[in-house]
Amino acid sequence: MKRPRGRRETQSLVLAAVVVFLLVLLGVLTRGRLLAPDSLQSIAFQLPLLGILTLAQMTPMLTGGIDLSIIATANLCGVVAAIAMTRGNVPPLGAMVFGLAMALSFGVFKGLLIAWVSVPAIIATLGFMIFIRGVSLVLTKGYVIAGFPGSFLFLGNGTLFGIPMPFVVFFLCAVFLFVLLARTRFGTYVYLLGSNPVATLFAGVNNGLVLFVTYLLSSFLAGVAGLVMIARFNAAQADYGEYYLLLTVLACVLGGVDPAGGFGRIPGVVVSVAVLQVVATGFNLLGLSSHLASALWGLILLGVIAINRMIGGVET
Amino acid sequence: MLGRVARSTEVYLVGVLLVLSVVLFLLNPKFATLENIFDVLRNNSFLGIVALGELVVLISGGIDVSFTAIATVAQYVMGVLITRYAVESVFLAFLIPIPIGIALGAFNAFLVNRTRVHPVIITISNLNVFYGLLMVISKGKWIYGFPAPFRDFARLKVLTLVSEKGVDYGLSIFTVVWFLIAVVTWLILQYLPIGRKVYALGGNSEAARRAGFDIFRIQLFVYCYIGFLSGLAGFVHAELNQMIQPNAIVGRELDVLAAAILGGASVFGGAGSPLGVVLGVLFIAFVKNGLILMKASAYWHQVIMGFIIVLAATLSAYQQNLERKRRKGV
Numbered sequence: 001m002k003r004p005r006g007r008r009e010t011q012s013l014v015l016a017a018v019v020v021f022l023l024v025l026l027g028v029l030t031r032g033r034l035l036a037p038d039s040l041q042s043i044a045f046q047l048p049l050l051g052i053l054t055l056a057q058m059t060p061m062l063t064g065g066i067d068l069s070i071i072a073t074a075n076l077c078g079v080v081a082a083i084a085m086t087r088g089n090v091p092p093l094g095a096m097v098f099g100l101a102m103a104l105s106f107g108v109f110k111g112l113l114i115a116w117v118s119v120p121a122i123i124a125t126l127g128f129m130i131f132i133r134g135v136s137l138v139l140t141k142g143y144v145i146a147g148f149p150g151s152f153l154f155l156g157n158g159t160l161f162g163i164p165m166p167f168v169v170f171f172l173c174a175v176f177l178f179v180l181l182a183r184t185r186f187g188t189y190v191y192l193l194g195s196n197p198v199a200t201l202f203a204g205v206n207n208g209l210v211l212f213v214t215y216l217l218s219s220f221l222a223g224v225a226g227l228v229m230i231a232r233f234n235a236a237q238a239d240y241g242e243y244y245l246l247l248t249v250l251a252c253v254l255g256g257v258d259p260a261g262g263f264g265r266i267p268g269v270v271v272s273v274a275v276l277q278v279v280a281t282g283f284n285l286l287g288l289s290s291h292l293a294s295a296l297w298g299l300i301l302l303g304v305i306a307i308n309r310m311i312g313g314v315e316t
Numbered sequence: 317m318l319g320r321v322a323r324s325t326e327v328y329l330v331g332v333l334l335v336l337s338v339v340l341f342l343l344n345p346k347f348a349t350l351e352n353i354f355d356v357l358r359n360n361s362f363l364g365i366v367a368l369g370e371l372v373v374l375i376s377g378g379i380d381v382s383f384t385a386i387a388t389v390a391q392y393v394m395g396v397l398i399t400r401y402a403v404e405s406v407f408l409a410f411l412i413p414i415p416i417g418i419a420l421g422a423f424n425a426f427l428v429n430r431t432r433v434h435p436v437i438i439t440i441s442n443l444n445v446f447y448g449l450l451m452v453i454s455k456g457k458w459i460y461g462f463p464a465p466f467r468d469f470a471r472l473k474v475l476t477l478v479s480e481k482g483v484d485y486g487l488s489i490f491t492v493v494w495f496l497i498a499v500v501t502w503l504i505l506q507y508l509p510i511g512r513k514v515y516a517l518g519g520n521s522e523a524a525r526r527a528g529f530d531i532f533r534i535q536l537f538v539y540c541y542i543g544f545l546s547g548l549a550g551f552v553h554a555e556l557n558q559m560i561q562p563n564a565i566v567g568r569e570l571d572v573l574a575a576a577i578l579g580g581a582s583v584f585g586g587a588g589s590p591l592g593v594v595l596g597v598l599f600i601a602f603v604k605n606g607l608i609l610m611k612a613s614a615y616w617h618q619v620i621m622g623f624i625i626v627l628a629a630t631l632s633a634y635q636q637n638l639e640r641k642r643r644k645g646v
Contacts, residue, residue: 068570113626122583123625124626126570130625134621138613142614142615246444250441293448294447301437302438302445
C-alpha cells in the first residue's frame with residue numbers, strides 16, 4: 001500500500017511542476033494577459049464543463065472501468081430539459097429534474113448490465129453512447145433547440161459573489177465527490193473494488209451494488225454537465241462536445257487516476273483539468289491553433305508518464 | 317475451449333446475417349441485387365481493413381484508438397506528394413502510406429512497452445498528437461484533383477457486369493483487397509509462430525513472459541500490423557472518395573471497435589478471428605444499408621445500432637457467465 005501511494009505523490013508533484021511551468025511560460029508569452037482578470041474569468045467559465053465531465057469519468061475509472069457514454073448522456077439530459085422548457089413551458093427547475101431523470105434512467109440500464117450481467121464496461125458504454133446519441137437525434141431530428149428563459153441561463157452565464165455559476169456547480173460536484181470517495185464506506189469500496197474485486201467479494205462487499213451506483217453517479221454528473229452546457233450555449237443539440245470524451249480520460253490519467261483501477265484522487269484530477277484548460281486558453285490568447293493545443297495535451301500526458309517511469313523506476 | 321466459443325460466435329453471426337438478409341430482401345427486393353451488395357462491399361472496405369488490424373491488437377490484449385489518425389496522416393502525406401509531383405504510378409502512390417503507418421505503429425508499440433501504461437491511454441495520447449500536428453501543419457486543407465491513373469484505379473473491378481439500365485457494376489478491387497487481407501491475417505494468426513504468440517500474449521501475458529517470449533517483439537508486430545493496415549486503408553479511403561479531408565476518418569475509432577467486438581473479439585484478449593470480424597463489419601453494413609433502403613429516418617440508425625451492440629454484448633456476457641458456472645459445477 002505504501003509504495004504505490006508514494007509513487008502517486010511524486011506524480012502529483014510532477015504535475016504541479018508542469019502547471020507552474022506552463023503558467024509562467026504562457027504568462028510570459030502572452031505578456032501577462034493570461035493572468036489578467038478577464039482571462040481568469042473566461043477560464044473560470046470554460047473549465048467547469050470539462051471539469052464536471054471528467055468527474056463523471058473518474059468514478060468508473062477508479063473501479064477499473066470506463067464510461068464512453070458520458071457525453072451522449074450529457075447531451076440527452078440537455079435536449080430533454082431544452083424540449084421541456086421550450087415546447088412544454090415547464091419551469092427551469094422542473095425541466096432540470098426531467099433531464100436528470102432521463103440521464104439516470106439510462107444510467108440504471110447501463111449499471112444493471114455492467115454490474116450484474118458483467119458486460120465489459122467499455123463495450124456496454126460504447127453501445128449506450130451510440131444508443132443514447134440516437135435517442136437525442138430522434139428527439140431533436142438533428143436540429144438545435146435554442147432560446148431558454150433567463151432564469152435558466154443564469155446557470156451558465158451568471159455569477160454568484162463574482163464567481164461564475166458554472167464554476168460554483170463544478171466546485172460543488174468536486175466537493176460532493178471528494179466527500180463521497182474519501183469519507184464514506186462507499187468510497188472505500190470503490191477504491192478496493194478497483195484494486196482487487198475478488199478480495200472485496202470475499203470480504204463481503206456487494207460488488208454489483210458498488211458498480212451499479214458508480215455508473216448511476218457517472219450518469220448523474222454527466223447530466224449536470226449537460227445542463228451547464230446548454231445554459232452556457234443557450235442551445236441544446238444531440239452531438240455537442242464529442243471531442244471532450246477522450247479528453248476526460250486523458251484528464252483523469254493526467255490527474256493520477258490509474259486506468260486499471262484503484263488509485264486516483266479528486267485534487268489531482270482538478271489540477272489536471274486546470275492544466276488542460278490553461279493550455280487551451282493560453283494558446284487561444286496567443287492566436288495558436290486549438291489543434292496544436294490538443295497535440296500538446298497528448299504530449300503532456302506522454303511526458304508525465306515518461307517522467308514517472310524514470311522516477312518510479314522498478315515499479316510494476 | 318476458446319476455439320469453440322469463437323466458432324460458435326461465427327456460426328451465430330452467419331445465421332443472423334442470413335435471417336437479416338432474408339428480412340431485408342422481403343422488405344425491399346432491391347437489397348439482394350448483386351449491384352447493391354457489391355456497392356456495400358466496396359463502401360465498407362476501409363472499415364473492413366482497419367477492423368482486421370484492430371482484431372490483431374485486441375487478440376494480443378491491447379487496443380489501438382490512434383489508427384484513424386495514422387490512416388489520416390498516411391493518406392495526407394501521400395496526397396500531398398502525388399499531387400505536388402504529379403505521380404503517375406498508382407503503385408508508387410500505394411507505397412507511400414504503408415511505411416508511414418508502420419513507423420507510427422512502431423512508435424505506439426515502443427511507448428506501450430516501455431511505459432507499461434494501458435495501451436488505450438497511450439493511443440489516445442498519440443491520436444491527439446498525430447492528428448493535432450497534422451491539422452496544424454496542413455491547416456485542415458482538403459486535397460483533390462489526383463493524377464488520372466489514380467482516378468482510374470478506383471473504378472477497377474475484378475468482375476464486371478452490366479445492369480438492366482446499361483450501367484457497369486462489379487466487384488471492386490478494394491473489396492478484393494479487404495478479403496485478401498482477411499485471409500492473410502487468418503493465415504498469420506493460425507499458422508505463423510508470431511500469430512500463435514499473439515494469442516498466447518492475449519490469453520495470459522504472465523504465462524507468455526515466463527515461457528520466454530519476447531513480449532516487445534509481439535507488441536511491435538501487433539501495433540505495426542495495425543499501422544500497416546491503417547496506411548493501406550488510408551490509401552483505399554483516398555481512392556474511394558477521390559479526396560482527402562484531414563477530418564474525414566478521425567472520430568470513427570469506436571465504429572471499428574464495435575465491428576470487431578460484434579465479430580467476437582474480446583476486449584480482454586486471447587479471442588477472436590478474422591472471419592468473425594469480417595462478418596461483424598458485414599452485419600453493421602447490412603443493417604445500415606437496409607435502413608437506407610427502407611427509407612428509415614436517419615435519426616433511427618444510431619438507436620438501432622446502439623441497441624444491437626448492447627444486445628450482442630449482453631448475450632455474449634450472459635453466455636460466458638453460463639460457461640463459467642458450468643465449469644465450476646464440474
